[in-house]
Amino acid sequence: MGRSPCCDQDKGVKKGPWMPEEDYKLVAYIDKNGYGKWRSLPNIAGLNRCGKSCRLRWMNYLRPDIRRGEFTEEEESTVVKLHALLGNKWSKIASHLPGRTDNEIKNYWNTHMRKKMLQMGIDPITHEPKTNDLSPILDVSQMLAAAIGNGQFGNNTLFNNNIAVEDLLKLQLIHKMLQIITPKAMPNTNSFNTNSLDTKPVANNIKTNPVNPKPEQAAGQLNAIDPHVFTSQIENEDFMPSFEDAWDCFGDNQLPGLVMVSQENLNYQTGAGMMPDYYGDQLREVPSTGSISVTPETSGLNYPGTTQHSSGSNVQEDWEKFLDDETSDSCWKSFLDLTSPTS
DNA sequence: AAAGTACACAACCGCTTTTGC
DNA sequence: AGCAAAAGCGGTTGTGTACTT
Numbered sequence: 001m002g003r004s005p006c007c008d009q010d011k012g013v014k015k016g017p018w019m020p021e022e023d024y025k026l027v028a029y030i031d032k033n034g035y036g037k038w039r040s041l042p043n044i045a046g047l048n049r050c051g052k053s054c055r056l057r058w059m060n061y062l063r064p065d066i067r068r069g070e071f072t073e074e075e076e077s078t079v080v081k082l083h084a085l086l087g088n089k090w091s092k093i094a095s096h097l098p099g100r101t102d103n104e105i106k107n108y109w110n111t112h113m114r115k116k117m118l119q120m121g122i123d124p125i126t127h128e129p130k131t132n133d134l135s136p137i138l139d140v141s142q143m144l145a146a147a148i149g150n151g152q153f154g155n156n157t158l159f160n161n162n163i164a165v166e167d168l169l170k171l172q173l174i175h176k177m178l179q180i181i182t183p184k185a186m187p188n189t190n191s192f193n194t195n196s197l198d199t200k201p202v203a204n205n206i207k208t209n210p211v212n213p214k215p216e217q218a219a220g221q222l223n224a225i226d227p228h229v230f231t232s233q234i235e236n237e238d239f240m241p242s243f244e245d246a247w248d249c250f251g252d253n254q255l256p257g258l259v260m261v262s263q264e265n266l267n268y269q270t271g272a273g274m275m276p277d278y279y280g281d282q283l284r285e286v287p288s289t290g291s292i293s294v295t296p297e298t299s300g301l302n303y304p305g306t307t308q309h310s311s312g313s314n315v316q317e318d319w320e321k322f323l324d325d326e327t328s329d330s331c332w333k334s335f336l337d338l339t340s341p342t343s
Numbered sequence: 344a345a346a347g348t349a350c351a352c353a354a355c356c357g358c359t360t361t362t363g364c
Numbered sequence: 365a366g367c368a369a370a371a372g373c374g375g376t377t378g379t380g381t382a383c384t385t
Contacts, residue, residue, distance in 0.1 A: 015354080015355075016353095016354075016355090017353070017354075018353085018354085050355095052355085052356090053354075053355075056353090056354065056355080057353090057354080060353075060354080061353075061354095103352085103353075103354085104352085104353095107351070107352050107353080108351095108352090110351095110352095111350070111351055111352075112351090
């Protein structure tokens with residue numbers, strides 16, 4: 001039992017490059033009869049080819065709406081954006097590029113664009129800049145997490161360093177920034193659960209989407225994607241990823257930014273300060289400072305001295321304030337004291 | 344000029360998903 | 365519901381061509 005092969009391999013059907021007369025026969029047949037019934041088509045059309053081969057030839061080469069030739073800069077940019085979002089889903093990518101086939105895009109990606117990205121120092125798989133070694137940053141980040149969590153920092157303690165509460169909050173902010181810039185390598189980046197003072201693990205607060213719930217994925221498992229890439233995608237008016245696309249993107253791993261949950265919908269906030277927001281069956285762009293409602297439990301860090309956030313705190317904004325803040329010098333001093341090998 | 348190598352891309356292969364009965 | 369055919373998909377291979385030695 002089982003499925004019969006797509007064509008009889010023993011009948012000596014022709015393989016390899018198509019001859020012009022074969023193309024002519026195929027086009028003439030399809031012009032007259034339309035396409036479909038690929039299995040029976042070769043016999044009727046007088047082609048010594050497997051039906052699958054005929055289909056492929058038509059779909060990838062002979063179709064009249066196929067656009068050939070060099071990819072434009074716009075097309076390249078679209079492919080990069082979509083690849084960052086969808087990965088090697090060539091047919092989905094092709095559906096956003098009229099006239100281009102999945103095969104053509106795949107080939108173009110593998111031969112041209114991959115190389116180009118590597119030359120630019122960008123990993124063509126993750127779309128993240130290739131860095132030499134993140135381990136020093138990771139070490140510091142993990143030490144910070146421990147310090148914030150239990151007051152212990154190597155041989156130092158927060159107490160014998162007389163650290164101010166404000167500075168401690170700023171250290172939390174530094175820790176969050178380290179998490180954002182090292183998304184792939186960081187454990188638990190989805191939840192910021194090392195932030196013991198003012199947040200709980202976000203995953204605990206996620207509600208499944210009422211329209212299309214995927215609870216097993218909603219439990220904090222959001223994919224690591226460069227937030228800038230997604231932001232630039234949703235800034236493009238023509239680009240409106242479907243909910244399924246978003247799950248394809250975010251479904252498996254972790255998102256290197258804040259994950260926040262409104263009362264009614266799942267929302268994702270990227271470190272770049274924009275978020276794809278799911279309403280109905282479409283994602284739409286919502287400014288991070290917009291109307292998302294966030295509970296105190298999910299609000300993340302509040303920058304010291306600012307009022308309690310009611311509409312979603314933003315690490316980027318906090319970071320900018322931190323950099324502008326003259327009093328941050330004392331925090332850096334604390335940071336350096338803590339990270340120095342002896343005290 | 345010939346051989347070797349790298350590259351681009353068309354086509355194939357094996358598998359999964361969808362469709363129709 | 366179950367099955368087979370058809371269609372779709374993505375990784376891989378084969379082949380022609382350009383470039384280098």
